[in-house]
Amino acid sequence: MYKYDYIDQTLVNERVTQFKDQVQRRIDGSLPEEEFRPLRLQNGLYHQRHAYMLRVAIPYGLLSSEQLRTLANISEKYDRGYGHFTTRQNIQFNWIKLEESPAILADLAKVQMHAIQTSGNCIRNITSDAFAGVAGDEYVDPRPICELLRQWSTLHPEFAHLPRKFKFAINGAKEDRTILLCHDVGIELKKNSHGELVADICAGGGMGRSPILGSLIKQALPWQLLPSYLTALLRVYNRFGRRDNLYKARIKILVKALGPEEFARQVEGEWLHIQNGDDNFTLAEWDRVAKHFTKPAYQSLTAQTNEQVINLASEADKTAFARWLERNVKRHQVPGYASVILSLKPHGSVAPGDATTAQMYDIADLADQYSFGELRATHEQNLVLADVEQAKLYELWQEAKKQKVALPNVGLLTDIIACPGGDFCSLANAKSLPIAKAIQERFDDLDYLFDLGDISLNISGCINSCGHHHVGNIGVLGVDKDGKEWYQITLGGEQGNNAAIGKVIGPSFYADEIPNVMSNIINTYVEQRADDESFIQTYQRLGVTPFKEAAYKDKLENAKKKEKVGNTVGEDAS
Template sequence: MYRYDEFDQAFVNARVAEFSDQVQRRLSGELTEDQFKPLRLMNGVYLQLHAYMLRVAIPYGTLSSRQLRMLAHIARKYDKGYGHFTTRQNIQYNWPALADMPACLADLASVEMHAIQTSGNCIRNVTADHFAGAAADEVADPRPYAEILRQWSSVHPEFSYLPRKFKIAVTGAERDRAAIQVHDIGLHLKKNEAGELGFAVYVGGGQGRTPMIAKKIKDFLPEEHLLSYTTAIMRVYNLHGRRDNKYKARIKILVHETGTAELSAQIEQEWLAIKDGELKLPQSDIQAIDRYFALPDLPARPEGDEAIKLARLDSRDFGTWVDQNVITHKHPDYACVTISLKGIGEAPGDASDAQMNLVADIAERYAFDEIRVSHEQNLILPHVARADLKAVYDRLVEGQLHTANAGLITDIIACPGLDYCALANARSIPVAQEISDRFADPVRQQEIGELKLKISGCINACGHHHVGHIGILGVEKKGTELYQITLGGSGDEVTSIGEIVGRGFAPEEITDAVETVVDTYLGLRLDKSEKFLDAYRRVGAAPFKEALYGSDAKAA
């Protein structure tokens, strides 16, 4: 993992001192709310429905046990005993007092963490494949490049007041687990024919009220040009991005209104002027960052297969969990484990302080002290010896963290929605809880197979509903909540935006409607190997509309 150098630590400490002073000046009345609001937002402090909310950055979702324990400590000391892991691989707390923020941030700084740039019109937390550095199908670890981007973008003087927020994601595998095509910039790390590393560069993707799939503007950008080319993109956006209308201020609108070819030409022109300047990355710098992300020294543990075989005989539930929540590691004796934060009927992404401490203990004992947060709101242990999987599973059972549903219909992404969020129009979490309860039966979930269900409580789409195989968008209509269903979305290497199937459903109807969609799929799939998304792409929306709306389907 990356460790702060003296400069990093001094910078974060200075920022804590600066924000502490700003908080004190606000509390004393020296600063007005209008003056203070942009300052608190630059430090991740929002005001929500019930209280302040603090969003803490977790760079590319990577945590040590020490850091996760501190997140548990924050939850316990300054909040109400839990935190919410987000789709930006961050964590947010729902109840901290403003007066406690300086102490809270000082505690975070003591473990090399902060809340800088988790809000505001700046470059936000750079996200990456949550299996980075471990997945068997990866070309190279994307995190060193995410870290280079993090260092470059932190309080970048030129890019701290962009037209709108800016999100970058990096993946290092053909299988896109970082949803790069719905980001402002998506980077696909790959090798060219000569075996050199570089990036396919995508620009202008995003969700929100105007969902768009990013356009590929470069097939292969050599790695040394990562910062110069990104700077060129940012400059063109900063200069031409719309500042007259916040709903049209993201780079996706600039790409759409300018045209991909013209915008690419502008970026190329800007890049040619700077590409061989100071932003060109020396190999020594890349290698220096790479070393922080070296694969741990993984000793041979060939006894894993036999151990799993025996444990399966002992526990059917363990076997189901292995099949569902464990994926192949690049080392044959090891595996990547998904710890589901989607217990049946639970709020997606929420974890108690005790659960965080438990995961930290497990990671320290069995997983080389490393934890990841996935954008799907789960936790990941990237390096676990297969021989230790049963021991890990048994510990997870202690914390009710053993739900075997990774990638299944109850592994739902949901934003906080109207239960917490000041922007939301409808509740999200209770919808997720109800659907989870309805589909609780593990046999039924297995029968349905891979199905990504994502719920947002407003058009800002923090719950990624546009790229849900089944997406649900909550709106407010005539003072009540109403839920629109979209179908066929996907945030992987074949990204698609879901299509609205028809009129919305009342709260008491939405779970039935989802069940109707699922039953329709089960009735029309060619066989069990045809996943929901594949079946939808084959048959289109018509059978689902017919099932949902009957004779009203055409009108819908």
């Protein structure tokens, strides 16, 4: 993984010193809150419902075991014994004291981490495929480009005050595991017919209040020209993006207003003047960064079949171990190796994406023992050990069970993506975590979950969509109605190559209605599905009507009962 050089380390160290002074001036009253707010946000420090929250960057989701131990120490020393991994491949600490925040940033700097640009109207943490460099379907390892663009965008003076926050996703595989089309800019890396690295650029995607899929605006851009082209794109957005309306300030609104073709034309016009400038990447820059992403010291192993791996387990463990292999273990590029997803979604016990101090320490040890000291954070809020010998999978599974991160539910209904919601976030309209817990408790039968197969369920506590509810096969959105918490259901969302935005099915529900609503929707799928048909395939074949009718079945029956009681009372009165 990438290692800081002198420039990187100096920049981060100086930023820590600078922020320490800013915090001290805020505490002694010489720096008022209205002036301090943009400064703390530039360093990832939010003021939430109960305390300060610090969001720490995990660039393109890649972590070393040493870094994870530092995060564990922060959770133990400065927080309440846990951290929350987010859909942006970051980690958040929700109970931070203002006066201690500079010390946390200093601890992070010692292990080449920071919180710069995890907030504010700037280019945020760049996300990518959690299986980059090891995925069996990969065209090209995107991590060198991710790192080059991270360095290009960090503290970029021209783009420090954009109309709104700006998010990149970068993919280099056949399967899109980045939700590329739902980002402000999505970059698809591939090789052209001459074997040269090029990029297709999509712009104008996003979720939130106005969910939109991005549009292709540039094809086969040579990788060296990415900085100049992206500069042109951001200049057009910076110049014409709305600043008078917070809800219409994202680039998706500009692209929609202009139309993708006109937006692309304006970017090309701007790019014409700068495409041959000094900002473009050079081969020397590529070599400087790419050397950090060479393959680890793999052994020469023979690939094992699934049956051979299962036979490593004791007879008593074979069924459970086989389930874990099916859901949590992914194909690797190198024979004899596999990638393992550690589930941070234990049924009903903690919030999706939460990892305790003890879990983080032990997962760091697992990374050292089984995966060359590295791990990855996924946008689904799980962790990945990317390079595990197949012969050691059973041993790893036994160790992962001890830390309760071996639940074989990856991709299943209870592998829920959820934001912290109203329990923590001051922007939220409703709580997310109790809804996730209630659904996980309702669907706690692994046999049943395996029979249902792949279903994505995403929950957001407000329209900002930090839980990505728009792209869940089933989405749940918390809304505020007359000061009360209600929940709106969307169906038909999808991520990946066939990305789609879910549709709202109708009026919202009370919190205690949601488990039954989910049961009714799932029961409809079970009754109506064809052989080997996934939930999303059944939904696409049948349309929304049968699922909507099922979702509102209990409401209609209760309304009829009340009407009947009302009629009876009226008859008695007469």
